Amino acid sequence: MALRLYDSATREVRDFTPLQPGKASLYVCGLTVQSEPHVGHVRSGVNFDVLQRWLRASGYETTFIRNVTDIDDKILAKSADQGRPWYNLAYDMHRELDAAYASLNVARPTYEPLATGHIPEIVELIGELIAKGHAYAAEDGSGDVYFDVRSWPAYGELSGQKIDDMEAAADADPRGKRDPRDFALWKGRKVSEPETASWPSPWGPGRPGWHIECSAMAGKYLGPAFDFHGGGLDLRFPHHENEQAQSRAAGRPFASYWLHNAWITTSGEKMSKSLGNSLVIPEVLKKVRGIELRYYLVAAHYRSHVEFSFAALDEAASAFQRIESFLDRAGEAGETEAGDVPDAFRDAMDDDLGTPGAVAVLHETVRVGNRRLSAGESAAAEAAAVRRMLDVLGLDPADPAWGPASGEDAALTEALDVLVRWALDERAEARAAKDWARADAMRDRLKDAGIEIEDTPEGPKWSVN
Template sequence: MTLRLHDSAAGAVRDFVPLRPGHVGVYVCGATPQGAPHLGHVRAQVAFDVLRRWLTATGHEVTLVRNVTDVDDKILARAAEEGVEWWAHAYRFEREFSAAYTALGVLPPTVEPRATGHVPEMVELIERLIARGHAYPAADGSGDVYFDVRSWPEYGSLTHQSLEDMEPAADADPRGKRDPRDFALWKGAKASEPASASWPTPWGRGRPGWHLECSAMAGRYLGERFDVHGGGLDLRFPHHENEQAQSRAAGDGFANYWLHNHFVTMAGEKMSKSLGNVLGVPALLREHRAVVLRYYLVSAHYRTPLEWSPTSLGEAEAAYSRLEGFVRRAAERLGPGTPAGAVPAAFAAAMDDDLATPAALAVLHEAARRGNQALAEGSGAALLEAHQQVRAGLAVLGLDPLGEPWVSRAGTSDAARDALDVLVRARLEERAAARAARDFATADAVRDSLKDAGIVIEDTPTGARWSLEGEQ
């Protein structure tokens, strides 16, 4: 089956055909490190990590570029509020973003360029646009340079908008613009901003506009035309629309496919700092296992909203523990050196259908159910097949408990807690089965044995939860 992906530019699912057989170039918009990462930020990186893993599993070599926008208006403003250098502020939170990605098992990119390291490429791109009649220096002496949206008839094609329906670009003083919707390619230096946040150009000192940065970095590492550009749905306009316009107006083919993941929402609202409804990743990881947080993010299709509720991670914990418990029990029965297997055909079909991870997970849960039955019946061949299929599928989703990065964390306190969780949940499954059979004596005995070991059980509407004495 051919991989099919939803291309935002086409507004439809299309067969995915790489520009070069066997190789895929992917550009993903990364962090603008104004502050700490929240769950909405990491959803995008997990989504495109799954795409990368599936492409790799199906025989492609992937070059993935994930940028860092390390200078912009908000970074400068927040650094000034805190009384620190802007570059120190940006680097502090860049490290926090990287730590969050690593914690959730996101593979490192092939390259992670910073905007401030690619000013020469940006200047060269602006010069090409001016020479082609698609950009102009502001006539007010500000040092700003703008993209002339009326010079490019295709402007608006990515988001299927007409120019007349667009609002003015609120990225610079409109006095120097020919049209209010013209967007800034370069911003002239201001006396109120640090001198270190400006670079010399033919138009005077200044710094890059947000949209220009990604076009220059994508071209530097992936060439004038590449396969996939990805990012959050909120980036479609104006950011990605402007990227595509300036790159194609300069003569580059740019992205062949545009993929956008939807938001994490709370009460139907997009998670964002401005709304004050963010869930910080470091805080979540203090309360929940990283692999469970990743399972939660993968459990919804990347193009659908992912609604957060107080029970979200409890439900994800219960679901992932069923897969994890089977994998560990099967591995113990089969012994070390179990050969690798292939993903189930239904799993592959789901992933080829625009990365339908909910359907793919359903296939793995069914395989685990068959595997548990094989464990109970002592069927070695059926157990081996189920074990191989579940682990292969979980590896594609970055969730294999016996694979990287989770297996390398053995020996840490988190890994010890993870191991204890698997053991306790196995006993809780025994207790649940006993209660279902109305064998309350056995159920109470399991509960008492756990209590004697210092483990407290709490029955909730989403299932039993456990904690160590003193943690409640």
């Protein structure tokens, strides 16, 4: 079947019909680099990485743009609190974000534009909106420029709201606005702000509003119309609503499909810095490997809220280790061949990027392969299919992007193998002496330690349960 995705604008699952045959274009709102990224932040990166991988696996030549917001109110406030330049904070946090993405094998987009690198495009777009009667410069001398929401009758269609039911925008002093819901396109420089955080414009020195940045960057690299616009569910309103309104008011068709990933929550609340319940990536990776954290995020449907817990993360890590154990066994048996994904996996992925169903197919294929190996049969087809499915999900352990195991990890693995082999030799001696009670006790102790033993014609094999 053809790829079908849930469109947040129409609130229905729609067949994907690309604007250009054989090509796909995707714009995703990246992060505002104000602080270290946590698990909730990187979920969007992982989810849309899976989308771009599946588009390419399905034969689409894909252009993927994911921006970075490197100037805004929060960056200015936090840098002032820390006593350092705003651009230094943004740069450092951008590097932290890059490291977090790399640790989870989130592939680089086609391009990752910075808001501060696109001031001319932003100023030009604001000028177009003013010329068309959809924006105005405030008359209070602030240098602010606002989008006139009442000039665009379709405002609110993305989030399904009426203007009069909306709360007032909170991004500027309302005294310069015609309507409390009008939102800032350009923010005139305040005396309290550093001069480096402003750029010249026809309305005076200042900086862009958040929403106009993405419209300008999407237009720069994908043109006036493109296939997909994605981001977190919390961006649907007001950010994406405002992006769509200002872009279409300027005469740009903008996105054909809107996709939103759900939150990761802790205690039922969205994971965020403001709640104090965030889990930064380096800390989480002290408990599990990056590939296991990615598996945890991929196994849930992108539109499903995930209640984060380390117990659930540990269960996911164990599930992924079973997949790795099969690949290790198949590799020892010389099971290698080229392969494609099973039809059931393809159907799951084509059904609104149904990764839970796809992961179920993955595990069923592993079970079939294990049974074949245990029976002394070839599992080459299963091993090849598993590797191909893992590649689509960004989870192939052999992907060079994961890098070699660290020296410490390699040493621990080698030490564990020596200890387990010693225990297996002791068990073999007990079996040879027909001391079944001792042999069974050795097996039980290993099982209690999370080590599964399988007796095969070639000798006992072990894996982490």
